[in-house]
Structures are given as structure tokens and as C-alpha cells.
Amino acid sequence: MEAVRHSDKHASVPIILSGLTFLTGFLVTVSFLAGDDQGRVNLLYLLLLFVVIPLASLLVSLLLLVTRSNQGLAGWLLSLPVWPRHWRSHIAELVMSPLHRPWLFYASQLSAFMLGLGGLLGFMFLLLLSDVSFVWRSTLLKAEDLAPVLSAIAWPWQFWPEAQPTVAMLQTTQDFRSGAQTNDPRLLGEWWRFALAAQLTFNLLPRCLMLIIARMIYGYRTRLAASESSQLTISSAGDNQVHDINQSAPIVDHIDKSFALINWAQAPDMCLAALHSNIGQPDYETGRNQVTDSADGIGFPPTLKPVVLVKSWEPPLAELEDYLRLLPGAGYILPMDWDESGINPVTPAHIEEWCRFTGKIPQWQVLQWR
């Protein structure tokens, strides 16, 4: 659930960012290529926009990738104080998430790609709906000086001869602010192919490549994180239920009748002595092994009331219950606590446990003298 919420935000932020950069690219290009009042655009500035800046920013991206910095276009945009308040905590959280570096890099590449795409569309828009005249001006440079530079730039698209610059083209498009305007307007438009090719080659294609790489890195890291977090598994089978709760048996502090002592706990003499002085002498005394091995399984005269002495700290076992159920009438369970140093009071928790156990046997009671 958490993961889903997270990835929703992860998906929406790049979309919003790239929408913004797309718009920016479009508007900047359109306003730039609108040119001067005669619709003329300086070719050299165009080179700056379509070649130099994209190449420089690509270099920065590569540098950020190598240095693993978490800034980049998206990081920078997100750190601008322009976002609405309730957005900021989302942004801060995103910037903080474990995969934020590859994610930011991806978002940056996407934004940069969309910036370029916006620029391209702006360019096409103008070519379609307006006449763009490309001219160049220089005090120092001549057409012959500029030609080799432009040819070098156009080297990647040699297969497209129409988009190659020529000295003739340069000569016809050189513009002087003063002096007669001899240029054929149709020739001025010839540069659009060159500009388009430059835009595609130096901006969109490499950005597209970076975008794919960024996407792959992000995907890889996401999968890596997922596989790491699901490594150790602990599973369970079977049920472990607590069942019935029965009535607790009452506690009594003395017995009226004569009784038989069954020393189930094999308690030492000091316990027996304490018993004698607190509730009296039994009429019959026997041990656990004697009663269970006896012929009738009861092991004492049935006229006597049984008092079964048990270790208070040991939990009552079913084997005791089995024996008690064999007995004809009611009786008493006497839990005692002792160690080498003497007899100790029985803890309330142990009394409770024995009362719960004794409650299962009809008419049986727990015996505790004060």
C-alpha cells in the first residue's frame, strides 16, 4: 500500500516537471525564432541555442551521473521556492526517498528531453505558420571562415545533402544592417534543414539516449531494492489456539473428615510435617507410584477423602487429571512450594493455575492452610 502511494507521487512529479519544461522549450524557441521586426534570425545565435547549450548541458548531465550528485535539472527545479505549500512536503519527501538519486536523474533527463522536444515543436510551428529568415552578421568573420566550422557541425548528417551548409549559402545570407538588402528571401529560408538537423543531432537524440539510460538505472535500482527487502522470510503454519476456560475450584483452609494423603509430588518430610501440624494426621499415606501401580488404580481406602499433595510450581498435567477422574468422590488438591531452605508461600499465580485445573474435576477443591 505504502509502495503504491509512493510510486504515484513518483510518477506524477516528472510528468508535471516535463510539462513545464516542454512549455518553456516551446515558448523560448518561438520567441527567439520570431526574430527581429523583419522576421530575421541570427544564425549564430541559433547555433548557440541548438548546438552549444544542449551539448554543454549534456556534459553537465554526464558529470552528475558520474559524481552521483542528486541535483540536476529536476533537483534544481524542485528546490525552487515557487511550488505551492502543500506540494512542498511531497517534494521534500520524494527528494528524501531511498531511490531519490536515480529517480531525480531520470526526472532530470525526462525534463531536459521535453525541453528539447518543446523547442523542436516551436521551431516546426514557426516554419509552418511563418517565414523564418536566417541571416548572420559579423564584423570579423567572412563566409569562408565560417564554412568549415558549420561543415564540421553538419558532419553527422552527411547523408542529407540538402541540410549541408555551403559557402554560397553563407555568402547569400550574410546580412549587413546598413546597406542595400540584396538577399533573396527564399534563400534566407534555406537554413531550416541545417537547424533542424542540428537540433535533432545535438539535443534530442543524445537526450533520448540519456533518458533510456536513466530509466534503466532507475528500474535496476528499484528491482535491486525490492529484492533486498524481500530476502528473509518467516512464515508460519498450523494453529496455536487457546481453548476452553473452565470454572475455578474454591479454596478451603481445613478439612473436617479423616483423609488419605497421596504424596503425588514426592515431597520431603518437612512438607509432611507442616501438613500434619496444619491439617492433622492422615489416616492413610501413600505415594504417586504406589497409587498408579495399584491393582484398582486408586490405591487407598475408598472411605477416606483424598488429599493430593502437588508441587505448586509445576503445571498440572493430564496424567494427574486422569488419576483424579478415576476416584469415586470429591477430594482436595494441596499445592505446596518448597526448596532446600524450607517451605515457601505458594504464589498467587500458581494458586490460580491449580484452581483452574481443579475446577475441571467435579466437587474437588484446593486446600491451602493459612
Added chain:
Amino acid sequence: MALNPVFAVVGHPNKGKSSIVSTLAQVDSVAISSQSGTTRSNEEFTISLGEAGFRLIDTPGFQRPAAVLKWLKAHANSAEKRADAVRQFVSDPACIEAFPDETELLRPIVNGAAILYVVDGSRPYGAEYENEMEILRWAGQPSMALINPIESERYVTPWTQALGQYFRIVKVFNPMQDDFDQQMTILETFAHLNEAWAEPLQTIVSALRDQRRRRQQDSLQLLTKLLIELCNYQLDQKVLNAQQAETLKPALEARYFQKMKAMEQQAHTELKKLYRYQHLQSDIFELSFEDNLFDTEQWIVWGLNRKQLTMAATAAGAAAGAILDIGLAGHSLFLGALGGGLMAGGSAWFGADRIADYKVLGMPLGGYEVRQGPVRNRNFPYVVLGRFLWLTHALQHRNHARRDALRISEGELSEQISALAGAEQKALHRAFDRLVRQKNISNLEEVLAPLFINPPSD
């Protein structure tokens, strides 16, 4: 998978079998109770990493060991038939009927599980244990005894001697108290039962260690997220007029605090889940916004006191306001507003008199908007930090066998902060200064990391 070890945890009722399984398997859903006979049937836990792993089986306790041994003796007249007699016992319908606990607990052993026999080292050894140990010996599987010193270690020595007669390996293990390293040591000891088990067990032990390290990282991220969410949270609502804005104030404030509490609670629940606690109660641990964040004892317990906050502000390079504040407080003190005046005097800069603002804003197209939040109080991020760190620490030092609720205790945030290096402290105070001014901080996680990587020792 065939090589992966299986351990059946067996013994008398109420000696901590379920507790041992709970702690070693890190599950707090195992039924543990002071009432004996709580575990009626086997419950199996698989701890695995890919192919490697091991299984722990929590079993019911022995209930009729004497009668069972009698049955077994009647069905095997020589030593080589003993294991077969146990096998026969487990599948005999009459035995299943008469001895449900023993047939259930012996079944995994007959199927190849090793035996972990659990006794209580705080109570004396008794001959009545010999029947069940004899039965286990008949089963003929690798076995080991664990002495659980439930209340004390008083009878560990006699138990060790007695158990030595039946088991080759006898270890002391306390499922409630033994720390993580001791738990790992016990898991490694299990490997002594069978050489082939060393590898899967070692794999799991290192995976558990990794998991413990990763949890620190994950809790750090949780806290980072929580701090940012809480410190940036605000509530807006459109209203028609200034009067409605005023009447709405209590409701909006209540909603705001409720949401803040819920966010913190949610993060704490996630933290508990991270440490595999699904049932742990810690209700006493409420963040009370009703109290003033700065003045009450409650808050100072978790966050910083006025002096510490002033020092924090100085470190963050935001001291001017703090000094001005102290100056004013001193002035009023001079005028006779003693003690309480210093605290209750209301300091705008510290945000002492309120946690967050309630603002009425005029809208450009008419109407009003009211806004509650975001947090202004400088102590706030420290309080959230203190509480989160305390819980993390408590979870790290708790074993899954424990069923008691978490008890509140003093946080010592200022001590934990002063244990950091100077530059780290400064970075923390700076980051928190930015947090309460709702400025972006890209390195909050790095700033908080030192508090998690060196958790305070007990």
C-alpha cells in the same frame, strides 16, 4: 530443501517453549501464557533465505509421559525396536485418541526433526522429568537441551548435570532477555547437532544480521519522512466571513492535531512492523498536543529544554531571535515575574505559546480562507525525534516472546545529541531550524543517520 534442519521444541508445559520459538522466529503472534496447556497443537515457523533455511516447531507439552513410556515399553522389547515403537505410537489411532499431546509433539521428531528440550532453570530438577527424557531418547533423533532460567539461575547446575545424562549438548537460553547476539549464538549451536546443518544455519544467521542492519536504515527513512510530513502539514478551509473563521477555529485545530497524531502513530506502527511486532501495545505513548509543546514536563522529557534549545539555535546560526527572547525573559524576570513567568511569558520566537498558527487569509476574489499549521514550535521536531528514537531503541532491545506493553520511560534526547560529533550536532540543529520554517532540506536523512548507526547502549 531436504538438507534444511527442522527443530521440534518440546518439554514440560509452561517452561517457555513457545517463548523460545517466538523469540528465535521473531513472531509475536505465538500464544504464550502463564496458563499451562496453552499450546494444543504444533505450530511451525519457517525462516528462510532462498533455498537455505530452517524450521522451528512449537509443540504442546508432555501431559502423560508415564503412561506413554509404559506403552512404548510394552511395544519394544529390545533397543533396536525403540525408534520403531515411537513411530508406531505416533500413528496408532488409539494412541492419538488417548495421548493427543504426545502423538502431536512426537510426530515431527519421527519425521526427522531434531529435538530441543526445554526446562526451567529456576526450579529444582525432579525425577518426574525422566519419563519424558526417556521417551525423547527412544525417538533416536539428534537432541539438545535448553535451560530457560525463567525466574533465576538457581538450579542451572543440577539441571545441567541431570540433562547431561540424556543430552550431549546443554545450553542456557533466556528467551525474554538474551540479546540478539546471544540468540545468534544459540542458532549457531544448533548446527552442532548435524554437520550438514551448519551451512543453512550460517546463511540464516548472516541474513538475520543483515536484516538488523537494514532495519536501522529503514527506520531512519521512516523518521525522515515523518518529520517532513509533520512539519509541513497544514489544513486550509474556505469560509464566508471573518466571524465564521473564528467559530471554525476549534474544529480545525482539533482536526489538525488529530491528523498529526495519526501520522505519528502510523509511523510508529510501521516501525513496529519493521521489527516484526504486529501486536505490541504502546498506547500510553500518546503524543499530547493539548499540552503546550514547550512548557510541560511531557514535552521536555522527549525534546529539549529551553536552555538546550537556545544552544541548538546558536549552533544552527539562528541565535538572534533566541538571544532576544532570553533578553526579554530576563527583563520580565527583573520586573518580578518570577519562575513561572520565565516559562509562561510566551515567547514568540521559540513558539512556546503555541504549536502552530491559526490564520485567516483574505482571498483575492473575496471570501476568506482559514489555515491551521504548519508547525512553528522549535521543540517540535526534537520531540518527534526523541519519541521515535526511544521507540526504535526499545524495539531493538526487545524480544518477541514478551507480551507486556511498552512502558514509557525518560528519553534522553539531549544526551544522545551531545554524543554526536560537533559538526553532526550543528548539522542536526540547522536541519531542524529549517524544518520548522518549512524550508527544503535535501540531506535530512544523512543528518539523522549518526543517531541511528550508533544506537545508545542501555
